[in-house]
Amino acid sequence: MILTHFLAISRKELYHIVRDPGTLLLVTIGPVFLMVVFTYTLTSEVRNAPVAVIDQAKNTASRDLIEQMDTSEVIAITDRLDTPGEANDLFDRNQIVAAVIIPEDYGTIKADGTMSPVDGIIDGTEPVSAQAVIDEISYIAQADAEKIYVEALGEDATNFVRPPITIDEEVLYNPELDNLFDFYPGLVGMMLGLPAIALAMAVAREAEHGKLEQLVATPIKKRALLLGKMAPYVGFGMLDVYLLLVMGRLAYDVPFEGSILAYTLVAILFLVANLGLGLLIAVFIRSQQVAMLVAILVFFIPPFFMSGIFFPIDAMPWIVREEMNAFPATSFVAISRPLFLQGTGLQHLWESTAILALLAIGYLELAVFAFRKKVIIDLPNPFHRVEKAETDAVSQRSVEGAAQ
Amino acid sequence: MIARILNIAWKELLHLRKDRVLIPFFIIGGIVELTLIAWATNQPIDDIHTTIVDHDQSAQSTALIDALDDTSTLAHETSANNAAAVRSKMHRDETVVGIVIPEGYAEDVEAGAFPTVRLILNGAHSVKAQEARRAIEEVTFEQGMRERFNMEPAEYAEMLPQISVRYNEDLERGWYTLPAESGFIFYLFTVVLAALAITREKEKGTYEQLLVMPYRSVEVIIGKALAPMVVGFALFLAMMGLTVFAFGVPFRGSLPLLMVLAIIYLVAELGKGILMSMLSRTQLQAVLLVFVLAMVDMIFSGYAVAVETMPPFIRFLSNFVAIRHWLLIVRGIMLKDVGLSVLWPHVLAIIAIGTVILTFTATQYRRQAN
Amino acid sequence: MPAETLVELQAVGRQFGNVAAIQNLTIMVNRGELFGVIGPDGAGKTTLMRMIAAVLNPSQGTITVGGNDTVAAAEAVKTMTGYMPQRFGLYADLSVQENLAFAADVFGITGKLRRERMAQLYTFSQLGPFKARPAGLLSGGMKKKLGLATALIHQPELLLLDEPTTGVDPLARRGFWDLLSNLHANGTTTIVTTPYMDEAERCSRVVLLYEGQIIACDEPAAIKARVLGEVVTLEAKDMRAARRVLEEVKSILDLQPYGNRLNIIYDAEEAGAIDHIRTALEDANIAITSLKSVPMRMEEAFTYLVNQHRLQETV
Ligand SMILES: Nc1ncnc2c1ncn2[C@@H]1O[C@H](COP(=O)(O)OP(=O)(O)OP(=O)(O)O)[C@@H](O)[C@H]1O
């Protein structure tokens, strides 16, 4: 019986989804669209940042340096100025993000063996790009200085310019240290907030449209009702997961190193936990608008700031970290990043997996427990609007106003 | 005409006053969001898990490890005994950074040769890895200079490229994001409110009534937009106050100028909200439509990353997005203390975009009225 | 054969905040009855039906359906009943067939039985030709029929219909009641609410509800018989003046304005009352357009009883 109920509800819910273009879009290409937005807004690599050069030396060495800067992909020389003062206006107008000043005696090694370094002025307004530009300019300037010393003094010069300890760098899993790789697996989890929002809204819609009264008057089992409503969303959620995997690979070159099977398992646990939370919200809220707003507050804002996708959570107070474990996204981010990029097996990630499983069961059971097969009594509540009489009077007044 | 506009506006204001959900949501949500951003962007990337393998076990290698320990960026342990062990720890996601000090490190240092230290980074945690790399490069350089030339950083600082930072001297991420967030919530709030203005009438079935009333399209649009403007403007001022007084972002320019430009920007964006509400049947649809639109706008807005560094195509398209100009104005006035002499192209752009949208909206309204 | 009680309400009350929607209601409904709950808007009909359907708990008293308590054994009650709420409870985006099949699944009607029942219900409700049509695109009357059909899919022991004919054109209303009469003839127990007094006449027994209280509970004829009076209907030029005059006439029990007519209920015991009325009006120089005797309907009986009830309340 419970299986028949479950199947009947799932089938009905599936019809609702595919017959409503809005919902269908929300649970199919919605996450993909949102992913494009997020990757664009948050992780754009710095390319061709406009830079002005003030060449006070005007010699071979400075020309050489400028040439070096020209070949950089991170910065692009857009202006050549005579005095540093001219840069001010360009900074104000956002025409340049940095100015490089090459001193008059650039390229000449002084008696004490030193050489005047280049100066850089950076617009720090946007710190992420600014840092990248600082790194790039320092790197080019250092390398150029090294070259000048070697040319002037021969190989011995290395002593003065080469960093005294050489770092032999080996980067695993993401050779270019592309932040997009870092964020992508976690972002996948955040995008799966959309099916949860759609589910919360669907439950609220059913209540708002008065369909729940008929349903709760039947002997349908609570568990079958809630699980049945959730099932199609789990299905669409998994579709989204695979779509996002493929998109990550094809559009962003994010490699997937893990086991698809393990990832699927984790994704299902995560979806069930997320959707269970969505149901729990919907059990208490019976208006679509409120359901949507609350769901945004639950499924987007905390994961964005506190699940460890963008901002490291190790430094947070432990109490906050513990609380964040209540959000399925936190564990999902912790599992999916290593699983996705490093191919880490679940046996090493069992702790977060266990939390996720616990949340999945916990939220569902809570939702089933909290759901009452009764009509909703909307006694005066803060969300309820009682306004009809008054607004009618107002529209009446505006009709008269217009007639005059 | 003024009387009729005020009439519509008054009615809208009454509706908004009744809204027990959306307005509290935006006010509370906006404050929470600002606080979270201020807090999250202030989180230092500290105590990055580092595994050090010391094959040398010498006084020099210990000195290097101590120097690395002195930074707050790294938190190290020395449990692994070779590079392979570090890699497998990394595979199990137990560490982010590995440093291997080779045998003979001390000898190299003594002999004046260049010792090599191996740095293994877990690229999956690229943000942390970059931060760790920056710290390690700095520490090894300083330590090397100490060992080799017996020089402390202050003694050779002049020889390095002299980089100075303007406007946001300490590269505080919050200084960029918080004004953007205030500007963005302001935008979202007013557009959502405007989008609800007409759909509400549609759901109640009073839209037809409005269409046949002897109002002119401009009157309806301005009337409908006035209430969201007032409320949105108040919210904007509150968010600005929070940004400056609670989160310490400097306000260096002219407040009156920012307020005047905010109004111009508002008018330009409201047309969009009203247009959305004409195109949708239900309030929910209108809100969803606005959210989608906001997402697209966000790409071009330079909300989190400067537009100047984006691909040229996006950079070009961003000129046609009002919020991009708006965020430049907000940051320009707040951080750079620039005035109209610099900002006028952005003001003109907003006016042009706004005129196009409002004209289109008015045409649409007239079309629906017929 | 002694009637067997199916539904029993014992001193049932329900409050919403400080609104008393139902007060101290004690009713029995027997198997096989077509039981009507009649009352104006806000009388508490829906509240009552919801409590019997076990989707709303009473604040006071107990309700049993077939011996099952609606609070303690709510699920058992839900299995025995077919409930059609006042608001259209079916899915607009599902077709007629899909809605019916869904209901069948919910009540565990499968296989051959399900095919038979569905075929039967299509014929019964005349919805056969519209199987594939989305429920949202049906006419008002057809929607109600579909609601009835889904409520009947498991052949419930008790059928609960909340205002099934409100907002439906008169012809469709008649058709719907024909269906109910059919069911009644076949022995189905039905409780149906309606604000239309004329529909009450087709019930085997009715309860008149007013502000959550019972005004009367009996067979329609018996209720009408309680009014010890007869009805004349008056049309006059100056109705207001006529009313003022008639309020002074002793033998008149009740005055009930209906649009531009006035129904006068006068004491049937008193001889020549109708002449009395005519004289009184003529004495006051009021021009009578028409004044004639009409049969007592539920409408007049109900209004009379409510007015009596109010008088008692104020005393
Ligand atoms: N969920 C509820 N919350 C608060 N008050 C309610 C609720 N349901 C009903 N009421 C109040 O109880 C009283 C009876 O309502 P009920 O809906 O039972 O009347 P009804 O006879 O069905 O009326 P109608 O013909 O309009 O359907 C009314 O005053 C109503 O305002």
Ligand SMILES: [Mg+2]
């Ligand atoms: Mg009712």
